[in-house]
Amino acid sequence: xxxxxxxxxxxRTIDPVRPVVAALAVRGGRxxxxxxxxxxxxxxxxxxxxxxxxxxxxxxxxxxxxxHFDWYARGLQSVDAETDTLAECLQRVAAKxxxxxxxxxxxxxxxxxNVWGGRYPTAADLDSVTPGHPVILxxxxxxxxxxxxxxxxxxxxxxxATAPQGAAQSPGEIQRDAKGQPTGIFFEDxxxxxxxxAPEMSAETLAELMxxxxxxxxxxxxxxxxxxxxxxxxxxFQLLKAHGHLGLRVVKQIQVRHLAEAVGLGxxxxxxDDWLRLGxxxxxxxxxxxxxxxxxxxxxxxxxxxxGIVVTDKEALYEQATLAAANGLAMTVHAIGDKANHDLLDxxxxxxxxxxxxxxxxxxxxxxxxxxxxxxxxxxxGALNVVASMQPIHATSDMRMADQFxxxxxxxxxxxxxxxxxxxxxxxxxxxxVESFNPFWGIHAAVTRRRADGTxxxxxxxxxxxxxxxxxxxxxxxxxxxxxxxxxxxGRLAAGWLADLIVVDRDIFECEPMAIKDxxxxxxxxxxxxxxxxx
Numbered sequence: 001x002x003x004x005x006x007x008x009x010x011x012r013t014i015d016p017v018r019p020v021v022a023a024l025a026v027r028g029g030r031x032x033x034x035x036x037x038x039x040x041x042x043x044x045x046x047x048x049x050x051x052x053x054x055x056x057x058x059x060x061x062x063x064x065x066x067x068h069f070d071w072y073a074r075g076l077q078s079v080d081a082e083t084d085t086l087a088e089c090l091q092r093v094a095a096k097x098x099x100x101x102x103x104x105x106x107x108x109x110x111x112x113x114n115v116w117g118g119r120y121p122t123a124a125d126l127d128s129v130t131p132g133h134p135v136i137l138x139x140x141x142x143x144x145x146x147x148x149x150x151x152x153x154x155x156x157x158x159x160x161a162t163a164p165q166g167a168a169q170s171p172g173e174i175q176r177d178a179k180g181q182p183t184g185i186f187f188e189d190x191x192x193x194x195x196x197x198a199p200e201m202s203a204e205t206l207a208e209l210m211x212x213x214x215x216x217x218x219x220x221x222x223x224x225x226x227x228x229x230x231x232x233x234x235x236x237f238q239l240l241k242a243h244g245h246l247g248l249r250v251v252k253q254i255q256v257r258h259l260a261e262a263v264g265l266g267x268x269x270x271x272x273d274d275w276l277r278l279g280x281x282x283x284x285x286x287x288x289x290x291x292x293x294x295x296x297x298x299x300x301x302x303x304x305x306x307x308g309i310v311v312t313d314k315e316a317l318y319e320q321a322t323l324a325a326a327n328g329l330a331m332t333v334h335a336i337g338d339k340a341n342h343d344l345l346d347x348x349x350x351x352x353x354x355x356x357x358x359x360x361x362x363x364x365x366x367x368x369x370x371x372x373x374x375x376x377x378x379x380x381x382g383a384l385n386v387v388a389s390m391q392p393i394h395a396t397s398d399m400r401m402a403d404q405f406x407x408x409x410x411x412x413x414x415x416x417x418x419x420x421x422x423x424x425x426x427x428x429x430x431x432x433x434v435e436s437f438n439p440f441w442g443i444h445a446a447v448t449r450r451r452a453d454g455t456x457x458x459x460x461x462x463x464x465x466x467x468x469x470x471x472x473x474x475x476x477x478x479x480x481x482x483x484x485x486x487x488x489x490x491g492r493l494a495a496g497w498l499a500d501l502i503v504v505d506r507d508i509f510e511c512e513p514m515a516i517k518d519x520x521x522x523x524x525x526x527x528x529x530x531x532x533x534x535x
Contacts, residue, residue, distance in 0.1 A: 003025060003026065003027045003032070003044050003045035003047075003048025003049070004025070004026040004048055004049045004050075004051060004499075004528060005023065005024075005025050005026075005040060005041065005044045005048055005049070005050045005051065006023060006024040006025070006026070006051045006053055006058070006501075007022070007023045007037050007040070007041075007050060007051070007052060007053065008022065008023075008037070008052050008053050008054060008055060009022060009023070009024075009053030009054075009055065009056055009057070009058050009503075010022070010055070010056070010057050010058065010507060011023070011024055011034065011053075011057075011058040011493060011501075012057065012058065012059050012060075012473075012493075012509065013034055013060070013492060013493040013494055014059075014060050014473065014474070014477050014478060014491060014492045014493065015034070015492050015493065015494040017494070018034060018035060018494070021034045021035050021036070021040075021493075022035075022036055022037055023035065023036060023037040023039070023040035023041070024040060024058070024493060024501070025040045025041075025043055025044035025048075026499040026525075026528045027044075027045070027048075027528075028528070029498065029499055029527040029528040029529075030496060030497060030498055030499050030528070031493055031494060031495055031496065031497050031498075031499050032044060032495060033495055034493055034494055034495065053503065054535070056503050056504070056505070056522065056535065057503070057504050057505075057506060057507045057508075058493075058501050058502065058503055058504070059221070059473070059477075059501065059502050059504060059508075060477050060491055060492055060493050060500060060501055060502075061221065061222070061223025061224065061477075061490075061491075061500030061501055061502055061524065061525075061526060062221045062222055062223065062224075062439040062476045062477065062502065063222070063223065063224035063225065063226070063249075063476055063477060063480035063481060063484070063490065063491065064217075064222055064224070064225045064226065064428075064429045064430050064432065064437050064439060064476070064480070065226045065389050065427035065428055065429040065475075065476075065479070065480035065483050065484070066226055066228060066368060066369075066389050066391060066427075066429030066430070066431055067225055067226070067227065067228065067429055067430055067431060067432040067433075067437055068142075068227070068228050068229045068431070068432065068433065068434075069210065069213065069225060069227045069229060069233055069250075069432075070206060070210075070227070070229035070230070070232060070233035070236070071109070071142075071229055071433055072213055072432050072433040072437070073206060073209040073210045073212075073213040074107075074201065074206070074209060075108075075109050075110075075433050076209065076212065076213060077209065078096075078107045078108045078109060079092050079093055079096045079106065079107065079108025079109070079137065080092060080108065080109070080110055081093075081108040081109055081110040081111040081137045081138075082109075082110030082111065082112065082140060083110075083111070083115075084115060085116060086116045086121055086125065089111055089121075089137075090125060090126070090128070090129045091129075092108070093106060093108065093126065093129055093130055093135060093137070094129035094130065096108070097129065097130045097132070097133045097135075100133055102132040102133065103132065103133065103134075104133060104199075105133065105134050105135070105136065105151075105197075105198045105199060106130060106133045106134070106135045106136075107135075107136055107137070107138075107198055108135075108136075108137040108138070109137065109138045109139075109140070109142075109433060110137075110138075110139075110140050110433070111137055111139055111140060111146060112139065112140040112141075112290055113139075113290075114290060114400075114401055120146075120175065120183065120185050121146050121184070121185075122183050122184050122185075123146075123147060123148045123149045123151075123152060123182070123183060123184025124149075124184075125184075126146070126147070126148035126149075126184065127148050127149050127150075130148055130150075131150075132150075133148075133150065134147070134148065134150040134151040134154050134197070134198075135147060135148040135150070135151055136151055136194055136195060136198055138191075139290060139291060140290060140434055141287075141288035141289070141290040141291060141434060142288070142434060143187065143188060143287040143288040143290070143291050143293055144185060144186065144187050144188075144191070144290070144291040144293075145185070145186045145191040145194065145195065146184055146185055146186075147184050147186070147194050148184060149184075151184075151194050151197070152182055152184065152194075154194075154197050155193050155194045155197055157174065157182050157193060157194070158182070159176075159179075159180045159181050159182070172186065172187050172188035172189035172190030172191065172192075172309065173186070173187040173188065173190055173293075173309065174186055174187075174190050174193075175187070187287065187291055187293050187309065188287050188293055188309050188311055189311065201232070203232050203235035203236045203239060204236075204239060206232055206233065206235075206236040207236040207237075207239040207240050207245075210236055210237075210240060211240075211245060214247045214248055214531075215531075215532070217248060217437065218247065218521075218524040218526075218531040218532040219521060219524070219532055220437065220438040220439065220440070220521055221439055221440070221502040221504070221519075221521040221524060222248065222437060222439060222524075223248065223249060223500040223501075223502070223524060223526045223531075224248060224249035224250070224251070224480070224481075224484070224486075224490060224500070225248050225249075225250055225251070225437075226250075226251040226252075226253065226279060226427075226429065226480070226483065226484055227250055227251070227252050227253065228253050228282055228368075230255050231255070231258065233252070234252050237250050237252065237276055238276065241275055241276055246275055246276065247526060247531050248526070249274060249275055249276075249277075249486070249490065249498075249500070249526070250275065250276050250277070251277050251278075251279045251483075251484035251485070251486075252272075252276065252277070252278055252279055253279040253280055253281070253282040253332055254267075254278065254279070254280070254281050254282065254329075255281075255282050256281055256282060256283045256312075256320055259281055259320060259323065259324060259329070262281070262324075262327075262329060263323065263324070263327045263329070266327075267329065268327070268328035268329060269328060269329050269330040269363065269364065269485065270364075270485035274486070274489065274490075274498060274527075277484065277485060277486070279330075279332060279483075279484060279485075280324075280329065280330040280331055280332035280364070280365070280366060281320065281324045281329050281330070281331050281332065282332050282333075282334070282368075283312055283317060283320060283331065283332075283333045283334065284311040284312060284333075284334045285310070285311060285312050285317065285333055285334060285335045285340040285343065285344055286308055286309060286310060286311055286334070286335065286336055286337050286339070286340035287308055287309045287311065287336065287337075288336055289336060289371065289398055289401055289402065289405065289406075290398075290401065292306060292308065292405055293308050293309040294308045294336035294337035294340065294371070294372070295307065295308040295309065295310045295311075295336075295337040295339040295340040295343075296308045296337045296338060296339050297337075297338050297339045297342065297374060298409075300405045300406070301404065301405050301406065301407045302405075303405075307339070308337050308339070308340075310339075310340075313343075314343040314346065314347060317333070317343070317344070317347050318347045318350065318351075321347055321348075321351050321365075322350075322351060322354060325351050325354065325355060325360075325363055325365075326354070326358070328363070329363075330363035330364045330365050330366070331348075331351075331363075331365045331366070332365070332366040332368055332389070333365075333366070333367060333368060334368045334369060335367055335368065335369060335370065335371075336369050336371045336372065337371070337372055338372045338373055338374045338377070338409065338412070341367065341370060341371075341372065341373050341374075341377060342373075342374055342376075342377055344367055345367075345377055345380045345381070345384065345386070348365055348367075348384050348386055349380075349384060351363075351365065352384055362385055364387060364482070364483060364485070365384075365386050365387065366386065366387040366388075366389045366427070366483060367381060367386055367387065367388060367389060368389045369389070369390065369391065369394070369431075370388045370389070370390050370415075370419065371394065371398075371413055371414060372402075372406060372409060372410075372412055372413045373412045373413075373415065373418075374412065375412060378412065378415070378418050378419075378422060379422045381419060381422065381424035382419065382422035382423030382424040383422075383423075385424075385425070386424065386425075387424070387425045387426075387427050387482070387483045388419045388424040388425065388426050388427070389427045389428075389429065389483060390414070390416060390419070390426065390427070390428060390429075390475075391428065391429050391430055391431045391435065391442065392414070392416060392428055392442045392443070392445040392446035392467075392472070392475075393430060393435045393436070393441055393442045393445045394414060394431065394435065395413070395414035395416075395445055395446075395449060395461065395465070396445045396449065396450060396451045396461065397435055397451075398413075398414070399456065399461045402414075410462070411462060413462075414462075414465065415462075415465050416446055416465050416466075416467050417464060417465045417466065417467060418465065420467065420471060425479060425482055425483065426471075426474070426475045426479045427475060427479045427480045427482065427483035427484075428442055428446070428472070428475030428476045428479065428480060429442075429480070430442055439476050440508070440516055440517055440518075440519040441517050442472075442476065443469070443472045443473060443476065443508065443516055444513070444514070444516040444517035446466070446467045446471075446472035446475070447466060447467055447468070447469055447472050447513050447516060448460050448466065448513050448514060448516075449461045449462060449463055449465060449466050450514065452517055454514070469508055469509050469513075469516070470509070473508075477490075477491035477492065478491040478492060479491075498527065499525060499526075499527060499528040500525065500526050500527065501524075501525045502521050502523065502524050502525070503521070503522045503523035503524075503525075503533075503535060504519050504520065504521055504522060505519065505520040505521075505522055506519055506520075522534050522535040523535055
C-alpha cells in the first residue's frame with residue numbers, strides 16, 4: 001500500500017493537540033502525519049499519491065455504536081412497512097405478495113401503530129391483501145410483530161395458546177380481542193412463536209446481502225459499526241473478512257444465549273483485530289416505548305394497569321452478569337423504561353463491587369438506550385463508569401410518544417446532556433433499521449433536539465439536553481471507539497491512528513445547526529483505501 005498525501009483541506013482531527021490541520025499523510029493504512037502541508041510533505045514519500053481536497057472538510061470516520069446489520073441488510077429485500085397510513089402499508093404488502101410464490105412467507109419491518117392513529121392492525125387487515133401467503137411484519141421498534149391468519153394457523157395459535165415462559169425468560173404477550181381470539185399482534189418473546197417458522201437465511205446468503213448494505217453505510221460516512229444481531233451475522237462478517245470483502249470495522253456483541261459457550265471457549269470482551277472484534281454480552285431487560293412494553297416504575301399515562309413487560313428479571317440478570325464479568329466478559333444491556341434502567345444500575349453496582357474484590361480492572365459495561373431514568377438514577381451511570389450507549393435520533397423520533405405515554409417523566413428521557421455532565425462515557429448510534437444509520441441525522445438530533453421539519457420549534461424538545469457539535473461528534477467517534485475497545489486507534493486523525501476518514505460538503509462545526517442533517521459525504525476512506533468517492 002503506497003503513501004497517500006491529502007492536502008488543501010480543513011481536517012477536523014478530534015485531536016486536542018492539533019484539532020484542525022490542512023494536510024494528512026497516510027502509510028500502511030494508518031495516519032503517518034497530520035499538520036501543515038509543509039510538515040506533512042516532509043514526512044511523506046514524495047512518490048506517493050497526492051489528493052487535493054479542494055478546500056473540503058474532513059472528519060474522522062464515524063462509528064455507529066448500536067445497530068442491527070443483519071436486520072438492516074435483510075430489510076433491503078423485504079417489505080418496508082414504515083408508512084404514513086395503514087392502507088399504504090397494505091399496498092406494499094400486496095405488491096410484495098404478488099412477486100412471491102403462493103405459500104411462501106412475506107416478511108417486513110417498520111410499522112408503527114402510533115403513526116396510524118394508535119389502533120393496532122389485525123390479522124384480518126393482512127388477510128384482505130395476502131390470503132395466499134403467511135405474513136410477519138416486525139414493528140419499527142422490533143418489540144412487536146403483526147401476522148396474518150395463515151401465519152397464526154402455521155404456528156398453531158388459537159384462543160388457548162399461551163406466550164413463551166420459562167425460568168430464565170419472562171412471558172411475552174399475545175394480543176387478544178374481547179372473545180379471547182388472537183388479533184395477530186405479538187409482543188416481546190411471544191414473537192418467537194411465529195418468527196421461527198419463517199425460512200432461515202444462510203450466513204453465505206446474508207454475507208452477500210451485506211455487501212450493498214456496506215456500500216450504503218460508506219455513502220453516509222460510517223467506517224465502523226457495533227452489531228447487535230445474532231450468531232448468523234457473526235458468521236457472515238467472518239465470511240466477508242475471509243474473502244477480503246469486509247469493508248467496515250465491526251465490534252460484535254454476543255447474545256446472552258451463548259454466554260455459557262463464550263465462557264467455555266475462554267472468550268473475552270475486546271478480543272479480535274482492527275476489522276472484527278468481540279464486544280459484550282447482550283441482554284434485554286424490557287421492551288420498548290412504541291408498543292408500551294418498556295418496564296416502568298409507574299404505569300403509562302392513561303393506562304393504570306400497564307407497567308410494561310420485564311423480559312429479564314433482576315435476579316436472572318445478576319446471575320448472567322456475575323458469570324460474564326468473572327470471566328472477562330462485559331455486559332451490554334437493553335434498558336428503555338425507568339424500572340429497567342434502575343434494576344440494571346443496581347446490578348452493575350453489585351458487579352463493580354465484585355470486580356473490585358477480585359482485584360479486576362473495571363470492565364466496559366454498557367447500558368443500551370438509557371431512554372428514561374428516574375431522577376434518583378441520573379448520576380449513577382457516571383458514578384459506576386457505565387457506558388451510556390444512546391441513540392440521539394430516538395429523542396426526536398419518539399418525542400410525541402414520550403409526551404403522550406410518559407408525560408412529565410420525559411424530562412429524564414433521552415437525556416444526553418445530563419449523562420455527559422454526570423461523567424458517563426457516551427457512545428452514539430442509530431439502532432438501525434429502527435432509525436436511519438445516517439450519523440449526521442443523529443448529530444443533528446443531538447445538537448438541535450428538533451425533527452427535520454423543525455418541530456417542536458426553535459429551542460427543540462427539552463432544550464436543556466442539547467449538545468454542542470463537538471460532544472455530538474465525540475459520541476460517534478472516540479466515544480464509540482472506547483465502547484468498542486479501540487480508543488487507542490480509532491476515532492481520531494493523528495499519527496499512528498487508523499486512516500479512516502470522510503470528506504464532507506460542509507463544516508458541521510460552523511454551519512447553521514439545522515443544516516447538519518443535510519450533510520453529504522463525498523468520500524469515505526477506510527484503512528487508507530477509498531470505499532466511496534464522489535469528488
